[in-house]
Amino acid sequence: MGIVTGAEYLKRMARLKSNVWMEGKRVECPLTDVEPFRSVLKAKGKLYDMVHDEQYASTLQGKDQKINFSYDIPRTKDDLVKRRKATQLWANETLGVLGRSPDYVNTMITVMAGAKKFFSEADPQFGENIDAIYKRAKEEDLTFTHTFVNPSISRKPFFPDGQGNEQPIATKIIEETEEGIIVDGARLLATQGGMTDELLVIPSAAFIDSDYLFGCTIPSDTEGLTFINRPPYKKESTFDSPLSSQFEEGDAIVVFDHVLIPWNRVFLYRNEWLMNDLFMKTGMESFLLYQAINRQIVKTEWLLGIAQALVTTLDIERHQHIQGKLGEMIIALEAMVGFVYSSEAQAEVNDYGIMVPKLESLKACASYYQMTYPRLIEIIQLLGASHFIAAPSEKDFASSIAPYLERFVKGEYVSAYDKFQLIQLARDMTMTEFGTRQLLYERYFYGDPVRVLSSLNGLYSKKKEELQMRISDFFEREK
Ligand SMILES: Cc1cc2nc3c(=O)[nH]c(=O)nc-3n(C[C@H](O)[C@H](O)[C@H](O)COP(=O)(O)OP(=O)(O)OC[C@H]3O[C@@H](n4cnc5c(N)ncnc54)[C@H](O)[C@@H]3O)c2cc1C
Known part of the structure; x- marks a missing residue:
């Protein structure tokens, strides 16, 4: 497939069954029918249509392949210039107010896969996994959001549950099975949480211990995943509210209630040096x-x-x-x-x-x-x-x-x-x-x-x- 049109993208978003809550109610799927999701997804659809537009194609498509520019691994300074122009072109379409325009997290996935060897040094399987995540994302033109931050109640990672057990607050690895790892807890904050194909989870810089150290991507509609969205700022009139009527992204608390993350989705696991060097070395x-x-x-x-x-x-x-x-x-x-x-x-x-x-x-x-x-x-x-x-x-x-x-x-x-x-x-x-x-x-x-x-x-x-x-x-x- 390589590059999707706006219509194909919206069709895919309509199939997404994320568990999104807003103002005390579960948001009925498809999200493409419900405000404020409908408007911002439509705005993103227009970005995807631009990629097919002849006047923008040489900037917004990959250098040598029919892929989104954000999935091109930059090898030269000219590649950087091309990337700059593409990001600015997309940003101009939304007046620069869309924080999670697809190229933001796509770029992280691309760079991590480009640095596959970095992950392989810790475990060859991690290298293979990040590569497979990237290839699928590139091929299917996927969108992501991410969560980096631990909730900060008293800055403690867990609280007693009243029965002598410690209940994790920050998302914690609680079990390893043959299929994958089971995690429980919450993470902050996912802009566009629940309305992207997948969620990228990277350990928080505020290191607690290795039970909290994992990096992965999972589909937004993975079982046990809940996005608690803040109340929307969306307004109807494009005259009174030209921006909030079109570009309200939402921000969500992400709850992982015993979520199973398959091993082939994990590219970082209980590895402190990998986490410490991840951002700079790659x-x-x-x-x-x-x-x-x-x-x-x-x-x-x-x-x-x-x-x-x-x-x-x-x-x-x-x-x-x-x-x-x-x-x-x-x-x-x-x-x-x-x-x-x-x-x-x-x-x-x-x-x-x-x-x-x-x-x-x-x-x-x-x-x-x-x-x-x-x-x-x-x-x-x-x-x-x-x-x-x-x-x-x-x-x-x-x-x-x-x-x-x-x-x-x-x-x-x-x-x-x-x-x-x-x-x-x-x-x-x-x-x-x-x-x-x-x-x-x-x-x-x-x-x-x-x-x-x-x-x-x-x-x-x-x-x-x-x-x-x-x-x-x-x-x-x-x-
Ligand atoms: C609109 C919005 C969208 C966001 N979207 C995303 C997203 O999509 N994905 C994602 O991962 N994150 C997202 N973030 C979260 C962002 O990463 C955090 O806001 C940021 O890391 C700061 O953390 P915090 O908000 O928990 O603030 P805190 O760390 O709680 O800080 C609150 C205040 O206390 C002070 N403070 C706290 N601890 C210290 C310290 N140790 N030393 C000095 N001062 C301290 C800070 O200076 C600040 O003034 C978003 C944030 C906002 C506002």
Whole structure:
């Protein structure tokens, strides 16, 4: 098969029987018939159709094979450039707001399979397993979400159940059988949980002990798996809520109630060094960031576009501080682009023949964006001010009071309808529940900003030592 069309993808999603709960009820399958799943699945279907579109095919299909670009293993710097363009092309279709566009987790699977030998060193079967997972995903054009984080009740991995037993909180290996491992507990957090073909589970960085160490992929409708989705932010009107009406992904707690994971799905098992080296040695961390940052670049372009449209519509560009605020956004965009080019220019082939963009540049960029994104959102709020509050709805424009709106709240150069279409887009990006979740997402999806910054510091140890040496060299120079 290789590459699916939007219709084929949606047909497959309609067959998915995931156990998804939302607002106290099990969501009736097919998910393709139920909001908010229907809308976001449709948006993803459009991405798959783009892959077949002649004008995009050379970018969105594999270099030499009819596969999705995200399943191509990058071997050269040109491959990286192609990947960057493809991610940005897809991201542009969803304004950069879709965190789990399929290329995000697909890329992780691809890089892990490219580094098959890394897993084989621990156990040849692990290498075979990750390879088979990748080949099936590539062949069937599968989608994934992932869960990395343990629940954090009191930061303890288990609690007494009242009968003297310890009940796992974080998902724990409780039994080994001939068929596979049985795990019990919960993991956080799966964006689009239950609405992807499969779920990728990778051990949490917060290591507890080897009972919690396993890596696998399983179908989202595996028996015993429950996704507890948060209440949806989805709204109906594409005028009032242009983003939440189309791109509400959902986020779910994942419960593993005695779930059997077949051995052929496991690529990491009770192996601490494999887990410790997984992200850096394979190149997976670089690629995870490379995808995310290219998406964020596109999102920043949209933010700047929205800001400029607001400034023009509200006729406020003559003020110097407004120009300064747009200038701040331009700096953010240029910085992000620069970080990515730097990562490409300094890319190197790793032990497994994968061309890996420079992690330091990407990690610095990720940290920069965690700090900068809230400011970009604040700038848009400052530009729109009370226009975000005195914002009539689609129903107002369709009612008999519409002439008041065109008379009293139109823009200098645009109709009230056009003005508030833009205001609603800016509001949904920055102020609604959807927009606020976006803010939290950009701050946290890659991990706690405090610890990301601290790990960047650790990553830079060698370079910092060299720089420190320069100081003593300076003092030792002949005067
Ligand atoms: C919208 C959204 C979507 C997400 N989607 C996914 C997903 O699809 N898959 C996935 O695996 N994860 C996902 N995540 C989870 C993400 O990985 C975590 O949010 C992130 O790792 C931080 O963990 P936490 O939220 O448990 O925060 P916590 O670790 O509980 O931290 C809470 C606060 O306490 C502070 N803190 C806690 N411990 C320490 C410490 N040791 N040192 C210093 N400060 C500390 C933090 O700085 C922070 O301010 C998502 C998160 C969000 C917000």
